[in-house]
Amino acid sequence: MPDPQLVLAARVQAALAAAFGPSHADDDPVIRPSQFADLQANVALPMAKKLGRKPRDVANEIVANLDVADVVSKVEVSGPGFVNLTLADGWIAAEAQRALEDPRLAVPEAERPQKVVVEYSSPNVAKEMHVGHLRTTIVGDAIARILEFLGHDVVRDNHVGDWGTPFGMLIEHLLDLGEDAAARGDSSVSDLTAFYQAARQKFDADPAFAERSRNRVVALQAGDPETLRLWQVLVDVSKRYFNAVYTRLGVTLTDDDIKGESFYNDLLAPTVAELEDKGIAVVSDGALCAFPPGFTGREGEPLPVIIRKSDGGYNYSTTDLATVRYRVDTEHVDRMIYVVGAPQALHFQMMFAVARMAGWLGDEVEAEHAQIGNVLGTDGKILKTRAGGTVKLAELLDEAVERAGAAFDQIEHVEEFDDAARARIVEAVGMGAVKYADLSVARDSEYIFDFDRMISFNGKTGPYLQYAAARIRSIFRRGGVAPEDATGPIVLGDPAERALALTLLGFGAALEQAGATAEPHKLATYVYSVADAYTTFYENCPVLKAPDDATKASRLALCAATLRTLETGLHLLGVPTPERM
Numbered sequence: 001m002p003d004p005q006l007v008l009a010a011r012v013q014a015a016l017a018a019a020f021g022p023s024h025a026d027d028d029p030v031i032r033p034s035q036f037a038d039l040q041a042n043v044a045l046p047m048a049k050k051l052g053r054k055p056r057d058v059a060n061e062i063v064a065n066l067d068v069a070d071v072v073s074k075v076e077v078s079g080p081g082f083v084n085l086t087l088a089d090g091w092i093a094a095e096a097q098r099a100l101e102d103p104r105l106a107v108p109e110a111e112r113p114q115k116v117v118v119e120y121s122s123p124n125v126a127k128e129m130h131v132g133h134l135r136t137t138i139v140g141d142a143i144a145r146i147l148e149f150l151g152h153d154v155v156r157d158n159h160v161g162d163w164g165t166p167f168g169m170l171i172e173h174l175l176d177l178g179e180d181a182a183a184r185g186d187s188s189v190s191d192l193t194a195f196y197q198a199a200r201q202k203f204d205a206d207p208a209f210a211e212r213s214r215n216r217v218v219a220l221q222a223g224d225p226e227t228l229r230l231w232q233v234l235v236d237v238s239k240r241y242f243n244a245v246y247t248r249l250g251v252t253l254t255d256d257d258i259k260g261e262s263f264y265n266d267l268l269a270p271t272v273a274e275l276e277d278k279g280i281a282v283v284s285d286g287a288l289c290a291f292p293p294g295f296t297g298r299e300g301e302p303l304p305v306i307i308r309k310s311d312g313g314y315n316y317s318t319t320d321l322a323t324v325r326y327r328v329d330t331e332h333v334d335r336m337i338y339v340v341g342a343p344q345a346l347h348f349q350m351m352f353a354v355a356r357m358a359g360w361l362g363d364e365v366e367a368e369h370a371q372i373g374n375v376l377g378t379d380g381k382i383l384k385t386r387a388g389g390t391v392k393l394a395e396l397l398d399e400a401v402e403r404a405g406a407a408f409d410q411i412e413h414v415e416e417f418d419d420a421a422r423a424r425i426v427e428a429v430g431m432g433a434v435k436y437a438d439l440s441v442a443r444d445s446e447y448i449f450d451f452d453r454m455i456s457f458n459g460k461t462g463p464y465l466q467y468a469a470a471r472i473r474s475i476f477r478r479g480g481v482a483p484e485d486a487t488g489p490i491v492l493g494d495p496a497e498r499a500l501a502l503t504l505l506g507f508g509a510a511l512e513q514a515g516a517t518a519e520p521h522k523l524a525t526y527v528y529s530v531a532d533a534y535t536t537f538y539e540n541c542p543v544l545k546a547p548d549d550a551t552k553a554s555r556l557a558l559c560a561a562t563l564r565t566l567e568t569g570l571h572l573l574g575v576p577t578p579e580r581m
């Protein structure tokens, strides 16, 4: 869908080149939405400064060279030298029609498709996923979906924390409980939080257990087959639990997307060797460290990235460096997006800096930490249960659905749905509410997890948007027309029709921006603006009772284009859209 802003930017640049010389063909035309017209080009002011001329004269000269008759109905110079541009109704209608007829809603695929690793979710084995993981899972999944839709080759990567010293105590605790407890799905094992805490308690209280645990770590690292088998039992129990959460959330991660930390075990030594060969890793206080330039501590002392501890063990950073190296050398990726909590920002900055020193990252390969802000409770503190513990994800999702049910039962026509239909809708509303709440806030800001707000059918919420889409479907049902058969032609008369069509044309730009910056909230905000423009349209423009057949056909086509934009946008956010509700 050609974003009007981009179309006009190109035209203004052509006018700049014609008026002031070809060197200005790439100048920023400073196109902005305006309250006086659809868009405003504000380039005359900076240009006048450069040329030492009056802004208004420059603006007039731009206009004299501007070739926009096919796109714009009115051009006007105002104020000190703004160029006001009003799009032609015919152009908007034709572009909306083109979107309607295109399965991709006229969203172009990327000119230069990239291979992009989107790393997200990344929970830890034998630990319950918490709301922080919930948010990286939801945001990461939306990023992956958006980039895929834009035509990139997306590799989903679930960097599960499945290795490290805690596995010693976890394996010993599993042996104490009896392995069949895991096979039976006994809650002493499947309740991951309880399992982890019990192991931890024994480790702290019982020196003999602690000793066994330490020996077990040694056996694990030495690759003892029986120990590895027990480790795998724990990994499998956790995977089952993660998958249950993913399925419920409609998250597109599968077992094939898991490359846990253990995946890189064999690559750690060669990675470290390369860092040593290149003189990047040096011994400091017995440990092997890299000192990326520009990172200093409180006293100005250089901060280390510890590559190998003095006891010979590798670190979290080492695994991450091996991961970068593997993705560059073996997977040949162009871009890596790490959807991980904001508290790990320094870790990623320093780790990327070391990878750049090693030549793994550079202009050719970009890596970015897509930071995720904390999830707070309504008291403004990090979300905790009433007892002060970590909130369990499964319970949180159950509560979302329960509350969605209560909200849904307030809808007047609720008796139209049988129990099975109601259950499906309520599940979708609960998940949609949680997901949209997560996605509508800039991912790096903290946000307050507030059931009352997110489950409302009013306001900037998932349920509101789901309901908006379902209401459009119900118009088609009542009119006895299938949305696919509403082919227009789109003609714009009422200002609300025009405003809706213009909003629909912004889909491509919203996706493009969301993908470029890995910020799904830009799409979430856009989808809301579509529902908003639709509401104004619906209040002002009768559809089934339109004054004549041509108007009815045009309005049904606008409804169809809106429906597809809403459903596609919500789908790319991972928010389910029940056909009826």
Ligand SMILES: NC(=[NH2+])NCCC[C@H](N)C(=O)O
Binding pocket: 119, 122, 123, 124, 159, 160, 161, 320, 338, 340
């Ligand atoms: N490549 C990475 N370090 N990814 C982030 C992993 C997140 C880690 N497992 C955690 O739960 O905090």
